[in-house]
Amino acid sequence: MAHPDVVVVGAGVIGAACAEALTARGVSVLVLDRGAPASGTTASGEGNVLVSDKEPGPELVLAQASRRRWPTLLAELREELGPVAEVEWEPKGGLVVATTSVAAQPLADFAAAQRGAGVDARAITASDAAHLEPHLTKEIAAAVHYPEDAQLQPVLATTTLLAAVRKRGSEVRGAVEAVGIERHGGSVKALRTRHSTIPCSAVINACGPWSGTFSRAAGAPIDIQPRRGVVLVTAPLPTNTVRHKVYDADYVGAVASGEADLQTSAVVESTQAGTVLIGSSRQRVGFDDSMRVDVLRELARKAVRLFPILADAQIMRSYGGFRPYAPDHLPIIGEDHRLPGLWHATGHEGAGIGLAAATGQLLAELFTGQAPHVDPEPFRVDRRP
Template sequence: MKKNKKIVIVGGGIIGASIAWHLCKKGYQPTIIEKNFVLDKGSSGACEGLMFLQSKKPGIHLNMAMKSIDLFEAIQKDLDIDIEFERKGGIVLIHSKREMEILDTYIAKQKASGADIEMLDAKTVKEMVPEVAYDIKGGSFSKNDAIVNPLNLTHGFLQACIKMGAVLHQNCKITAIDTKGGVVRVVKTTKGDFQADLVINAAGAYGANIAKMVGLDVPLEPRKGEILVTTAKRKILNYPLLSATYIAAKYDPEIAAKGTGFAIEQVPNGNILIGSTREFVGFNRDSTIKALQSITASIAHTLPGLGNLNIIRDFAGLRPYTPDGLPLIGEHEKVKGFFFACGHEGDGITLCAITGKVVSEMINEEEVEFDMSHFHPARFDKKGKKNDKL
C-alpha cells in the first residue's frame, strides 16, 4: 500500500495505539478515531499489566505471546516514557489434585510449543511465596512472564505517533461508514467526515458494533472484568501470581462452577491489584458487591499471609470476547478496505506489540512470521457458538 493512503484506525486503546505506532514507523500517517478521551473508559485503562505466558493456549496463541513480550525490550527504548516493563517471572498457584492433573498436561503442551515453564512442588512455592496457604498443592513458574504499565504504554505509543505525523481525534464518535460498491470510502463521525482507503477496526469490545456499520456480523461480545486496588504497602509480593483455577476452569465444568480464580500483582508504587471476573453483562461497567466478595474470598483463602488488605477502589473493563479465544485480524473479503484488529479479550496487553507489528506488515504487503489464517475475521461465518474450552 502506498504511504499516502488514507488509513483510519477506529479505537485509541492499546491495540489501536500499537498499530498506529508500527504504521508510523513504516512511513504511514494514520488518523486515529477514539470515542472517549483516551484511557478514560476503555479496557486499556481498566486492566492489570500482567503478561502471563503460562495462561496462553499452546500453539500459535502462545507463540505470538512469546514473540510479543520479546518486542517490549525494543519498545521500551524507543518510547519517551517509562512503561515499567519488567520480565520478573510469574507463578501459577495450584489448589487441588484435579488442577495439578490439568496443569501437568497443559504445561507439557506449552513446553512443546517452546515455552520455558517449570513445575514447582508445594515446598518450593511456599519458599517463593511465603504468604501462601499451607494447603497449596504446588505451582508452575516462567521466568518470561512480565509486567508493564498499560496506561503509560498506550500514552507512549500515541505520543510517539503524533510526533511522527499521525492525527488523534478524541471524544469523536463514528456514526457511519460509507462502503459504496463494497469498498470503504468515508468514515462519518461527530467531528466530521474522514476519507479512507483503509479502516482498521481496533474498537475492542465495540468491534462488532463497528463491523455492523459495513454489514458484517462477527461473534464478538463484551465480557466484563472487575479489579480491586488496595492501599500502598511495603514490598510483599516478589512475583505476580495467577490462580490455576483461571486456566483449569476452561477444561473442567466443576472447577468453573466454583469461580474463575484470580490474578494479583504489586505495582511499583506499592498498591496491590487483584482481579478479575468474567461476566457476560452486555456493556454494563458497574462494579458489584458480588464480584468483590468472590475475588476477596479467593485471596483470603489462598494468600492468608497478606493479612488485611484495605480496598480503596475497584473498577471494571470490557474485554472483547470471541468463541475460540483468538482475536480477529485481517481484511474481510466482503468489504474491501475493512480490516479487523480486535477480539483479544484479556490478552490485549500481552499481544499488543505483536498485533501492531503483524498488522503493519500485512498492510505494507510484507511477509508475516505467523500463519494469520487462524485469526481470519470470516472464520465464524458458518459458526459462532460460545466455547470456553480453550
C-alpha cells in the same frame, strides 16, 4: 494533516499498537476514539504480558511473539521519545499454583504441553514456591514457575505508543464517534463520524468490546461481545509482599471458558506503586457496568486463600471494564474480505495488553505487504469455527 492513509477507530492499546507499527513503516494515520485515548478497556486492565495462561495453539504463538517484541519495541520508543516512554515494564515472572490435589495433575499436564510449544514452564516444589513468594499459602499441591511472564502499566504503554504516532506526524483525536463507512466501488472511501466525513483508503476496527457494534455499522458484522471483568486494588503494602504475578491453576480454565455465568479465580500481583491488584472475574452481562458486591467478596475471599497476609489489607478501590470476547477465543486480525479497506484488530478479550505488540506488527505487515512474522491464517475474519 492531509487526509490520512488509514483511520484507526479506537485509541486503546490495540489501536495504538497498530498505529505505531503503521507509522513506523511510513503510513499516515489518524487515530480516533469516542472518549479519551486509553480510557476504555485498556484503563481497566492489569497490564499482563503472559504466556502462562495459554494452551499450545495460535494465541500462544502470538503471545510468544508479542513477549519477544515488547522489550525491543519499548527500547526503540525510549530512544525515539526519551523519558516519556516509561511504561513500568517488569519482567517479574509468573507463578501458578494448584491448592488442591485434584488441580495438581491438570496443572502439570498443561505445563508439559506448553513446554512442548517452547514455553519456559518450570515445575517446582512447594518449598521452591515459598522461596519465590514467602507470603504464599502453605496449601500447595503443585506449582509452576513462568519466568517469561511480565507486566507493564497499560495506560502508560498506550500513551507512549500514541506519542510516537504523533511525533511521526500523524494525529490522535479524542471525543470523536465513528458511525459508519462510505464506500466507492465496493471498497472503503471514507469514515463517517457523528459530525464529519474523513476520506481515507482504509479503516481499522480496533474498538475493543464495541467492535461488534462498529462492524455492523460498517456493514461487515463480526461476533465480538463484551465480557465484564472486575479488579480490587489494595492500599500500598510493604515491598515484596507479592513478588510475581501469582494465580490459582483454575484461572486457565476461566480464561478458556465460553460460559456467560460469573467465573472467578484468584489472581494477585503488585504494582510499582506498592498496591496489590486482585482479580479476576469474567461474566457476560452485556454493557451492564454495575459493581456487584458479591463478585468483590468472592475475589477477596479467593485472594486471601492464596495469600493469607492479605486478610489485613485495606481495599482502596475497585474498578471494572469490558473485554472484547470472541466465541472461539482468538482475536481477529486482518482485512475483511467483504469490504476491502476495512481491517479488524480486536477480540483479544483480557489478553490485549500482552498481545498488542505482535498484533500491531502483524497488521502492519499485512497492510504493507511484508512477510508476516506469525501465521495470520488463524486470525482471519473468515476463519472456520
